[in-house]
Amino acid sequence: MRTGIWLIGARGSVAVTATVGALALRAGLAEPVGCVTEQPPLCDAALPAWTDLVIGGHDIVATPVLKKAETLAAGGVLPGRIVGVLTSELLAHEDRVRMLPTAATQAETADRMAADLAAFAQIHRLDRVVVINVSTTEPAAHSHPAHADIDVLHTALTQTDQILPASALAAYAAFRAGCAFVDFTPSTGARLPALADYARQQRVPFGGNDGKTGETLVKSVLAPMFAMRNLRVQSWSGLNLLGGGDGANLADPAANAAKVSSKQRVLGDALGYLPQGTSRIDYVEDLGDFKTAWDLVGFSGFLGTRMRMEFSWHGCDSALAAPLVLDLARVTAAAHAAGHVGALTDLGFFFKDPLGDGPSALSEQWTALTTFVGGLEQRR
Amino acid sequence: MRTGIWLIGARGSVAVTATVGALALRAGLAEPVGCVTEQPPLCDAALPAWTDLVIGGHDIVATPVLKKAETLAAGGVLPGRIVGVLTSELLAHEDRVRMLPTAATQAETADRMAADLAAFAQIHRLDRVVVINVSTTEPAAHSHPAHADIDVLHTALTQTDQILPASALAAYAAFRAGCAFVDFTPSTGARLPALADYARQQRVPFGGNDGKTGETLVKSVLAPMFAMRNLRVQSWSGLNLLGGGDGANLADPAANAAKVSSKQRVLGDALGYLPQGTSRIDYVEDLGDFKTAWDLVGFSGFLGTRMRMEFSWHGCDSALAAPLVLDLARVTAAAHAAGHVGALTDLGFFFKDPLGDGPSALSEQWTALTTFVGGLEQRR
Amino acid sequence: MRTGIWLIGARGSVAVTATVGALALRAGLAEPVGCVTEQPPLCDAALPAWTDLVIGGHDIVATPVLKKAETLAAGGVLPGRIVGVLTSELLAHEDRVRMLPTAATQAETADRMAADLAAFAQIHRLDRVVVINVSTTEPAAHSHPAHADIDVLHTALTQTDQILPASALAAYAAFRAGCAFVDFTPSTGARLPALADYARQQRVPFGGNDGKTGETLVKSVLAPMFAMRNLRVQSWSGLNLLGGGDGANLADPAANAAKVSSKQRVLGDALGYLPQGTSRIDYVEDLGDFKTAWDLVGFSGFLGTRMRMEFSWHGCDSALAAPLVLDLARVTAAAHAAGHVGALTDLGFFFKDPLGDGPSALSEQWTALTTFVGGLEQRR
């Protein structure tokens, strides 16, 4: 099952880490730490092998991937030794990354993107391609009547207005090319009625949104802990300090609002009520690719006794996100092969703001994921 | 189903908090925060009602329970208002607490304990009694040949030597009186082959050990999180600062060792390997009934990137333990009624060092518990 | 030296804690913990004795002080026992608290305030009175031409417009009545050229602004530590979570901005450069009178090695502020007696945003304070 991964934002930190990692895994240079599909029972499922994966992608910048990899190595995100060994592979990879097309209309842009996808599949003799958006977070999109109906949308895109935000246009192009689509960001992606219809028409699945790599991951186990113990969470406040491109982008209040909202959703779902407090995001350039989150949880126990918990999470976003991107490509490709179309609602394990009404507790999401992937296996 | 709860250590912080809480719940003065049996689906099971519970117990000190409750109120553990309202109930409760008997032989001591239990059941017309050990942690016990065989044990106890540690003698006396037994401490309790045999002979169940109320509770959700995400935990170090009677006792290195060992078990179980680091316990009198735990988790992700997480837990042990004591009484009484005998191995949700080979991840323990309790319901 | 303390906001948490504390100290019910004037060498200076102090004040609410004290006791801020013992003194104190006057013009309001001050001094035979603003933080004030010139100001106040924010009007009224003024809040207070002139004309001193009770206190020792060690602070980010009235008020972005700005000033002063990062304030009602601050400091050492420090501060604002209010009253009254007029620039030890260009490192502020107070002693 030769599988292509087409990354929107292919020259960014997450994409380059995923690329170096996939090459390193194929070359046996690294262990698949952080790859959840390498764990039982997922490792026994019929997923594409590391050697079946080919990575390409679009970006709006031209920095060579090798150079970005070297920058990441200098910042402690990638091991310099591995980047050195993979130099020739990374130079070869460069040919598989293209500038994101721009055209007079979004319809034309989408055509060119779809053409790139078709060429990628043909050149590398791929059975299927999964398009994954790992570009930076967009501001919340403006709604438009064409978002509700795929036929209206087709027409609207032939105008010179910008009808779709970039993430949604990527989804549209993927579906046009018969590819699955996953949005790893909090952007719109495929979350429009017209695009959901289009995916079903084109018989392709899609997944998202917003990879769960830090504070929200921890919340998704701690909130259920408080709930299972019937402790009353009075307040849950947090501060996320981010460097890197994503941090700078989220300093924009509009993008920030989108992300913050998806960060608190898990609390209401797990607890059945929303405690006081908010979760903030601040940009601190000096943190580079790392992020630090601090959360304070005030809770009360038997007879009202007040107690508290704090945690600090110091994570490298790229190192946490990249293996999940590879996992999602494997799972989504297998789902596509097994005939799933439309929204994949059993992937909540990976996302802060998952599609559908699945559970928000990590352990239940794990059960949903393993059941889903196990079912793929049986069907084949 | 009138149910007695007989607390070993009935004048201690946990016992008095449980007692005040049970009286407050019966009087409708408080909500059952922290009581897990009040949550779905457990709240639908056929468990004894709050109004069915009668509490008594043994202790080696004579401080009136009311006075202890007032001390706990001054320390912020109990609300002074509720203690005030319950004054007459607490004075009445005083008659149900007896000095722990002492006699020339442990057999004779056990006879007197069993006689107290029988009198308690008769006076209050109880269908059954659950004996729960909430006294302070013992040093690790010395092994003795009589621990292996109940017949040898019966004989050995008639000598003047101390054959059993106090917690095990309490279990022996409970079984003699036909009562279920739960050990909420890390002490020996019923964990001797001779006592397990005796429980089966007497057709009574037993549970334990070591109530999971703080750092280990958090570990039991965080360690599975790292495992599910296939992140490599390199080190996990912790410091527990405890005031109160338990803290002073655990400053004794022998008792400390027993507790520390049960605290790290969850990591090996959840991760499949034991990371570097230890968990320490220190006594800080000034903390009173509160305890603070700090843990540092060093982990690595994709391609070896090093990351870290810290958490601080500031909890009131009595407020966390007391509702679980009531939960355990309800569940164990129902299990006894349903015909369960010997070790109850589905109660890992409550314990740091549970009996049997059950799961160590909290979510799996929750599933095991709800399945077990649901089964009790169906059987009746 | 009989000394009056007139509190603007006399029914608030800080004021009531200061009042109960002053009464408790006079009655020998409590030790002067947190009172810096009780430490050598300040305790040897010629300051008013606890028994010389009489407290009164203005407020815009009518809640009895005794009731507020009981509320604070229930919230763990004041010991209930002491409030109980002082019941009659607190009832007597009630007569010394008046509703803040309101009139058609600010000139008239100021006259009524000054009349209240004069009556307070006369009734209690006070040598002098220090007016201290402990009301909630105001939004940043709009500038007005009359702020620059005292003669213009006198005239402008006779119009019906609001020329001065409430804190500045309190300073004006204090000066009119010949009283010293201290602003314990980040509000405008006496920080207008016209008011500084007026203080000099009236031969009274004034001090401020913004009592240093938590995160900034810690910053004022940690930032100099990094500076003395020549370590490079790359970023310093913080989150302040506040309950209580002050917290709710600071949720207002305008007031928040004033406070945040004074919080970062210490960093630039101590380090000689401003690191990345900001200090945020969020309101979490559930925290009550307590506040929690978390700061992350990223710094680099020899050859660029990256390191970090975090701290959490969990303080009770009233318990930290109240003894400083009493200290400031004692020191300001002594400065007044010793003939100081205008801005007191040696009180930076007490303030986040001190008047003048004094040092920002706490140890240097301590030296400045003790030298200043020692000088008062010699002059008498």
Added chain:
Amino acid sequence: MRTGIWLIGARGSVAVTATVGALALRAGLAEPVGCVTEQPPLCDAALPAWTDLVIGGHDIVATPVLKKAETLAAGGVLPGRIVGVLTSELLAHEDRVRMLPTAATQAETADRMAADLAAFAQIHRLDRVVVINVSTTEPAAHSHPAHADIDVLHTALTQTDQILPASALAAYAAFRAGCAFVDFTPSTGARLPALADYARQQRVPFGGNDGKTGETLVKSVLAPMFAMRNLRVQSWSGLNLLGGGDGANLADPAANAAKVSSKQRVLGDALGYLPQGTSRIDYVEDLGDFKTAWDLVGFSGFLGTRMRMEFSWHGCDSALAAPLVLDLARVTAAAHAAGHVGALTDLGFFFKDPLGDGPSALSEQWTALTTFVGGLEQRR
């Protein structure tokens, strides 16, 4: 003023970091971050210039310094780029590091050490040499009658017994060779009456002990803060997690005890009483050259209100210690040149457990240091 630095433990992490740093400073490859003698007013004092310094030393292991530097670079302690640029300098440095002599008697060993020092000074035409102990911490030494009297000591060292621990023998050899001595470790060093006499006889100064690089540094500003504010510190508990050679060594309970004791001294000195709690040290190999300390401070304020502060310090010991080693060499050489002999008691700024009865608050230690160094300047 050509100055030699002779490091005992010249192949260890601290020594190699200091060596690479000194070479980098001389070559203009790095800024003197972390070097306190580069700050005003110390930077204006008559201290040896970076270009005046020559480094040599003894060690008991033979790992090449270049190889150790590469290992440190791989662990993120040194920048690989700088190590690369300095390769030839580091190879040249290798010739200045000798195996620590061993002989039948300690007198003979000391003679050989002194001969190495003399040769070092002659070859490099040094005006003076400062011997600095940066080897790993020794267990607490056994006392011996010869420690009290230098004449008895001279004789005793000619026996085959081990009379002096290694750190003290290094001090003895330094004094024999007319060199100043500084102990950067908590080991005995020159802290024996006989050695103090010997230093005075030989007209050389000595300094120590135990470089203040992490938790204790923070304590030396926070404890005075609580003291200046007259807040009552009820408890101060800490856990230090160390990797690296020092950590492994301190896992030895005897060495651990020595270090822990010097860590709590600052609290008693600053506060005037010793709060509850202890400071623990644990070895966690995975932390490498980094160490993490966590401290919990429980304190009470006005009217007994309970509050708390926590901090975490994540530092790289070598990066913090190395610039101080260079600072100490500069200052001690200048003191030697200015005629100071015996214990240097104004260097408490650098040490956890300083010689003499100087202040323990960092700001007062800074004043003492700058006064001392300023005095050196004036004397010349």
